[in-house]
Amino acid sequence: xxxxxxxxxxxxxxxxxxxxxxxxxxxxxxxxxxxxxxxxxxxxxxxxxxxxxxxxxxxxxxxxxxxxxxxxxxxxxxxxxxxxxxxxxxxxxxxxxxxxxxxxxxxxxxxxxxxxxxxxxxxxxxxxxxxxxxxxxxxxxxxxxxxxxxxxxxxxxxxxxxxxxxxxxxxxxxxxxxxxxxxxxxxxxxxxxxxxxxxxxxxxxxxxxxxxxxxxxxxxxxxxxxxxxxxxxxxxxxxxxxxxxxxxxxxxxxxxxxxxxxxxxxxxxxxxxxxxxxxxxxxxxxxxxxxxxxxxxxxxxxxxxxxxxxxxxxxxxxxxxxxxxxxxxxxxxxxxxxxxxxxxxxxxxxxxxxxxxxxxxxxxxxxxxxxxxxxxxxxxxxxxxxxx
Numbered sequence: 001x002x003x004x005x006x007x008x009x010x011x012x013x014x015x016x017x018x019x020x021x022x023x024x025x026x027x028x029x030x031x032x033x034x035x036x037x038x039x040x041x042x043x044x045x046x047x048x049x050x051x052x053x054x055x056x057x058x059x060x061x062x063x064x065x066x067x068x069x070x071x072x073x074x075x076x077x078x079x080x081x082x083x084x085x086x087x088x089x090x091x092x093x094x095x096x097x098x099x100x101x102x103x104x105x106x107x108x109x110x111x112x113x114x115x116x117x118x119x120x121x122x123x124x125x126x127x128x129x130x131x132x133x134x135x136x137x138x139x140x141x142x143x144x145x146x147x148x149x150x151x152x153x154x155x156x157x158x159x160x161x162x163x164x165x166x167x168x169x170x171x172x173x174x175x176x177x178x179x180x181x182x183x184x185x186x187x188x189x190x191x192x193x194x195x196x197x198x199x200x201x202x203x204x205x206x207x208x209x210x211x212x213x214x215x216x217x218x219x220x221x222x223x224x225x226x227x228x229x230x231x232x233x234x235x236x237x238x239x240x241x242x243x244x245x246x247x248x249x250x251x252x253x254x255x256x257x258x259x260x261x262x263x264x265x266x267x268x269x270x271x272x273x274x275x276x277x278x279x280x281x282x283x284x285x286x287x288x289x290x291x292x293x294x295x296x297x298x299x300x301x302x303x304x305x306x307x308x309x310x311x312x313x314x315x316x317x318x319x320x321x322x323x324x325x326x327x328x329x330x331x332x333x334x335x336x337x338x339x340x341x342x343x344x345x346x347x348x349x350x351x352x353x354x355x356x357x358x359x360x361x362x363x364x365x366x367x368x369x370x371x372x373x374x375x376x377x378x379x380x381x382x383x384x385x386x387x388x
Contacts, residue, residue, distance in 0.1 A: 021202050021246075024048045026177050027063050027105065029205040032226045033184035042220040043209045046095065047085075052220060058095055060086065063105040072104070072112040072173065075141060079104065079115060080150035086165055087157035097164045106173040119171035127163045131155075134162075188234055196244040201230055203246055210248075243301060245358040247291040255283045264385060265371035271378040271385075272338030282367050285346075289364025306353045311374070314365055318345055318375040326379065338377035342366075345375075 027049045031041045038054035047060040062082040064071035071078040082104060090097040104115065114133065121127045138151045155162060174180065182198050189197045208226060209219045250258075259266055259279065265286060269279050296302040321344045325337050332340075346363035369375045373385050 021199075021206065023063050023065050023107065023177060025202055025206050025209075026181060027061060028209070028221070029202045030180045030184070032205055032221060032223045033181065033201070033230075035223045037224045039223050040220045041223055042218065045219050046089070057099040057101070059101040059103060060089075060095070061103040061105055063107075066106050066108055066110045066173075070110045070112065072106050072110045072115045072171065074112050074114045074137065075145065075147045076112065077146045077150065079112070080147045080154060083165065084150040084153040087154050087161060090161055090165065091157055097161060097168070100168065102165055102169045104169070104171045106171075107177040108175040109173045111171075111173060115171045118166050118169050121166055121169075124163075124167075127166050130166050131159055131162055188231075193242075196242065197234065199246050200233065200244050203244075203248075204230055204233065206248070242356045243292075243296060243352065243358065243361075245288065245292050245361070246295065247288045249284050250287045254287065255280055258283045258287065263371055264373060265367040268370045268376050268378070268381060268385060269342070271335075271376075271381070272342065273335040274339060274342070278339070278342070282342075282346075282363065285360040285364035286367040286371070287364075288360050289368065292358075292361060292364075301355075302353055310350070310352050310365065311369060313350055314345070314348075314362070314369060315374055317348060317350065318366070318369070321345055321348075322379075334379050337379055338381075342377045 024043055028041055028043045031049060031051055035041065035051055036054070040052040042050045042052060046058065048063050049061045051059040051061075053059070062078075062085075064078050066072075070076060073079070086102055089095050090100070114130075114137065117133070118130050121130050134151065134155060138148070138155055141148045141151065178198065181201065182194060185198045185201055186194060205221065205226060208221045212219045212221070262270075266279065266283065269282055274282070293302075293307060297304050297307075318341075322341055325341050325344070329337050329340065345366050348362055350362050351357065352361075366375065370377070373381075373387050376382065376385055378384055
């Protein structure tokens with residue numbers, strides 16, 4: 001699937017924030033924000049994106065990035081592969097052509113003569129004219145052309161099925177795919193928070209799908225529940241004063257690889273006999289925080305020297321917490337005191353430049369400090385992990 005790298009072609013936009021979000025995820029979010037209550041939207045299930053309406057009808061959408069080439073051109077391989085796939089879904093009974101709509105979306109703006117004719121076909125004579133033109137196209141296209149087998153496959157489904165698909169087909173293309181999402185976020189967001197809130201909406205939609213897949217469920221998201229969740233997130237978060245993380249949790253393989261390499265912050269946790277769950281969460285927090293720092297600095301949300309000031313606050317907090325635990329829990333074993341100190345530090349709420357931080361960041365920042373041996377969890381960490 002095509003990944004939208006909008007920071008390259010659109011230098012004047014804030015689209016760099018959306019790196020890592022695929023075009024399919026943008027379209028998923030767009031539909032989740034706009035469809036009626038009771039509808040569901042799926043990602044890469046029946047098609048790139050699909051709307052499962054409450055009345056049982058379906059809309060299938062194939063979305064294409066046109067950063068190079070023209071996916072809407074008359075002999076586009078992408079275009080005809082899409083129509084061939086749609087005909088197969090109908091022939092195999094996966095969808096009922098009589099209750100299915102078909103949409104082809106391209107960004108940035110592109111067009112083609114045939115795709116426009118198919119999209120504007122309003123009656124049976126219009127559809128018949130399109131089919132005649134498609135047969136002429138197939139006959140005039142060299143057999144070794146990449147699009148030829150897909151055009152032939154679509155036409156082989158027969159005039160009746162092809163005509164039904166064409167009569168239910170629409171095409172759209174626009175320069176700014178992000179604006180389609182922003183237009184639904186904008187009414188409830190301040191100008192300063194619009195970009196972050198839009199990124200949050202896309203991230204929540206993506207996480208919903210990821211969670212369904214991990215649970216071995218179909219990646220079909222309830223639009224009503226999504227909007228309620230997003231509205232709740234918006235209400236409780238002062239996004240004008242919230243640093244939003246767009247960094248997804250690392251994969252299990254990445255976490256396991258980091259643990260096996262035994263960086264200093266991991267060995268610091270081993271020293272206090274950290275549980276497996278504590279260790280894995282700490283690695284995830286560490287990795288996400290590392291990326292957040294780079295992205296926030298690149299976006300201009302945070303000055304680089306602000307991280308140094310933030311670290312100084314954490315070092316001071318670590319000392320206060322450590323002294324308190326040594327005073328109150330001196331009879332407990334060293335590992336217990338160390339784990340208590342880690343939990344107390346990792347759960348602390350500390351702002352960065354007056355802005356609220358996501359839950360993983362403070363814990364991740366403490367692990368960065370533990371990695372550089374500026375803080376530690378074992379009462380004797382300075383001896384166990386001397387500074388080089």
